[in-house]
Amino acid sequence: MRAAIFQSPGSVVTQEVPDPGVVLPTDAVVRVTASCICGSDLWPWRGINKRGEGRIGHEFLGVVEETGDEVSGIRTGDLVIAPFVWSCGECVHCRAGWTTSCLVGGGYGSDDRDGHLVDGGQGQYVRVPRADGTLVAAPVAPDDARIPALLTLSDVMGTGHHAAVSARVAPGGTAVVVGDGAVGLCAVLAARRLGAERIIALSSHEDRAAIARTFGATDVVAVRGEQAVAQVLELTDGVGADSVLECVGMTASWDTALDVVRPGGTVGYVGVPAGVEGGLPLRKLFGRNITVAGGVAPARTYLPELLEDVLNGTIDPGPVFTSEVALEDIAQGYDDMDQRRSIKVLVRP
Template sequence: MLATYMYGAGDVRVENVPDPVIQQPTDAIVRMVRACVCGSDLHPYHSMPASSQGTPMGHELIAVVEEIGADVRTLKPGDFVIAPFAFQDNTCVFCREGFQTSCIHGGWYGSVETGGLQATLARIPLADGSLVKVPDVDPTTADEGLLASLLALSDVYLTGHHAAHMGQVEPGKTVTVIGDGAVGLSAVLASRQLGAERIILMGRHVDRTHLGREFGATDVVAARGADGVAQVMDLTDGEGSHIVLEAVGLMPAYQQAYGIVRPGGIISRVGVPQYEEAPIGFGSLFGRNARLAGGPAPVRAYLEDAIPLVLSGRADPGRVFDRTVPLAQVASGYAAMDAREALKVMVTM
């Protein structure tokens, strides 16, 4: 089969490798229908040291079950499924509390043991917890837009939703979304779904902020840094934003976030922080009782509610995909996203 590996910054290769096999009785083997390239894949694409051993890539997938282990109870071969970007048993104490990305027995795709999901076939650990069946859809005949929206539920849309959920977005609130990448736009759409009154999108790529407006942004601020902060403060009558959804992960985005958050407001981060230390003292968060939330989205917690939203057409998160490449040419998809020629790249067989 084909599988994707990164060997260093800018060096993505698709290779012929042996098919994965069931290793544990709770495993399933699935066959890719669509995968995609994640904004977070661009971090190693920029900075990964060269290595003679490739790192398996990909963590977003819709697929058909090919084979199940002896202990798998909720799935059978032929089922059309969504794989959240982390695997989990969905039964441990942290899963039950809704934080499946901290599952005691779970983990991340992209290690030598579990492999990546930008691949023809994939081994899914803890399949009962890690795959969710999509009812009544035949992926061989389904509409492309529907497939795109279902694929978006494996990570990007529900990461945006997680930001909004942890930010406690609700009717009447002003939300500012920092970042016009696919997660930022998803956070706009999720905020609209949760009833935000006003959604300010901070981003400077006009084609992206245009989609952001269609997703529900009421205002767009292209400026960044102190100018961007000043414009958001002006838009909010000097009061600041109840909720700030930070979908970038870089320090300047975090600095913008605490620059515009209102007293008692919430900064919810879903951009993976490319820093460890940051200001949280009296001058940034504490003095204003500003709160900080967010982390890796427990997609599994939200997936069962989100599938009907997509199937019924009430949300179309798949619109973030603006380019499609076959798996064999996935490297061109990384390059296009890195060059900002593509917002988010879908991968087909």
């Protein structure tokens, strides 16, 4: 099969690799029909996070080709959505909903605990371990118009939702969303879905701001840093926001988040902390009773409820995909995202 390989910063190539098959009885092999590039894939591509050569990609959906003997929840031919990590669904942490802390689970693009490769999501096929715990079937065809929206449930919509849940967005409340990437935009949509009355999106890119408005932002603040803080405080009568959804993970975005949250408010964060220096300023949190919640989103846990809302038309996060590339042209997709020519790139294998 063909699959994307991360070679070194700035270099992702599509090449021939062995076809996967069922290795363990709890496996399923999925023929990927739609995949995509994550903002976090850009960190190694930019050389900010080190990683070795190998398979890449962790967001995909597709059709089940083959299942192991112990798989009972999904069948060959099902269209399934894969959350961005695989998980057993049975351990103490999965049962509590924290599937990203699964005792046996793991990521795509590296070996499982038995030493068998788990393919990356940016490829034609993926062996998915713990298929029953991991995959969620959707009653749609691979060419359904809602495929982009469904693909976001693999990561960015679940992650945006996690930001909103973690930030305790509640009906009637005020939410500020820091970050206008795909996750930030999904966080706007999630905040609206949870009933926020006022949603202030920070975005200095008009194309992204336009989507934020479509997704439910009531206000857009187009400046950064101290100016953004001043504008948000003005918009909130000097009080600050009940909920701040931090969807970047850099020191500057955290500074903004902590400066616009009201006393007793909550920062829900999902931005992979790639560039946060020095840790969180505890004294600042202490004096103002700011809660910090969030982390790596348990997308699997949220998938059923979000799937229902995509299928019934309540939410459509699909517009975060602003371009498509064929798997053979994936390098172009990385470049487009890196250069901000595209918010998020859908990859067709």
